[in-house]
Amino acid sequence: MGGGQWQALRLLEGLRQAGHEVRLLAPRDSCLAGRAREQDLPTGRLSTGELRRARPDLIHAHDARSHTLAAVFARAPLVVSRRVAFPLHGGPLSRWKYRQAAHYIAVSDCVKRHLTASGIPETRITVIYDAVPLLPAASGNRILTPAGKTLPLLEEAGRLAGVPIEPAADLEAALPSARLFVYLTDCEGLGSAILLAMSASVPVAASAVGGVPEIIEHERTGLLFSNTPDQVARAVRRLLDDETLAAGCAARARRMIEERFTVPIMVARTGRLYEQVLTCRKPSSHSSSVW
Numbered sequence: 001m002g003g004g005q006w007q008a009l010r011l012l013e014g015l016r017q018a019g020h021e022v023r024l025l026a027p028r029d030s031c032l033a034g035r036a037r038e039q040d041l042p043t044g045r046l047s048t049g050e051l052r053r054a055r056p057d058l059i060h061a062h063d064a065r066s067h068t069l070a071a072v073f074a075r076a077p078l079v080v081s082r083r084v085a086f087p088l089h090g091g092p093l094s095r096w097k098y099r100q101a102a103h104y105i106a107v108s109d110c111v112k113r114h115l116t117a118s119g120i121p122e123t124r125i126t127v128i129y130d131a132v133p134l135l136p137a138a139s140g141n142r143i144l145t146p147a148g149k150t151l152p153l154l155e156e157a158g159r160l161a162g163v164p165i166e167p168a169a170d171l172e173a174a175l176p177s178a179r180l181f182v183y184l185t186d187c188e189g190l191g192s193a194i195l196l197a198m199s200a201s202v203p204v205a206a207s208a209v210g211g212v213p214e215i216i217e218h219e220r221t222g223l224l225f226s227n228t229p230d231q232v233a234r235a236v237r238r239l240l241d242d243e244t245l246a247a248g249c250a251a252r253a254r255r256m257i258e259e260r261f262t263v264p265i266m267v268a269r270t271g272r273l274y275e276q277v278l279t280c281r282k283p284s285s286h287s288s289s290v291w
Helices: 003-017 031-038 048-054 064-073 092-099 109-117 151-161 171-177 192-199 229-241 243-260 263-279
Strands: 059-061 078-082 103-106 125-127 142-146 166-168 178-183 204-207 223-225
Touching: 003 031, 003 192, 003 263, 048 064, 059 064, 064 078, 064 092, 078 109, 078 263, 103 109, 103 263, 109 125, 142 151, 142 171, 151 229, 166 171, 171 178, 171 192, 178 192, 178 229, 192 204, 192 243, 204 229, 223 229, 229 243
Parallel strands: 059 078, 078 103, 103 125, 142 166, 142 178, 178 204, 204 223
Antiparallel strands: none
């Protein structure tokens, strides 16, 4: 489960709790579909047939494949989430596809800038940040990083800092044992794993790229570094050696999560956007549903 999949699942849960009729279309063998079925969320296979039979009031596409299928085959208003911090492809078919969406949700101001630079009108873009559950405060000694995040460089940084930096495949399960979270990336729309660590009151050090500086204020809610082993190691050592700095960053970051990045806030903002999109269309004669 990547960050985008977790956001889709949390959004579905929140919308259902708010009284909306929801349904997830995804590959049947995907982790997301499996998690949705575990929570008794209605699911279906992501296919043209399902889209044609569904007759939803609104479709929300969370990845490139669903965006393409909805643009070509669906007749309902289309909202598209954009999570990546690089420009759109510029071919004629791609430009046509991106014109079909009624509105875009950008995961950060950084992503919004890429969309506007690619020709999407600013009036068709809303920034809605990722959301995370509020977790108990961590109380461990491990230095964690997401599995698969530039591990050779992190291994060298850990050697320079004199501590192991451990990859965590299931971050939420591992966070209770964390003392520090390190997030190294070359291109990032936002970094929902950072938000999850902040929710658990774990001090964070992360790359100063993409949308990451929108959630980390250097030396107030975490540390930012450039992507070299010595800079990563220096940030790790600062947070390990300066307990006052680490505790202050963790406390301020946790308060920021409570004020701006909770699941109810994200669900409410998304729901209001759906209503705005639907008011621009003729009301449907069948029951309301959000996909």
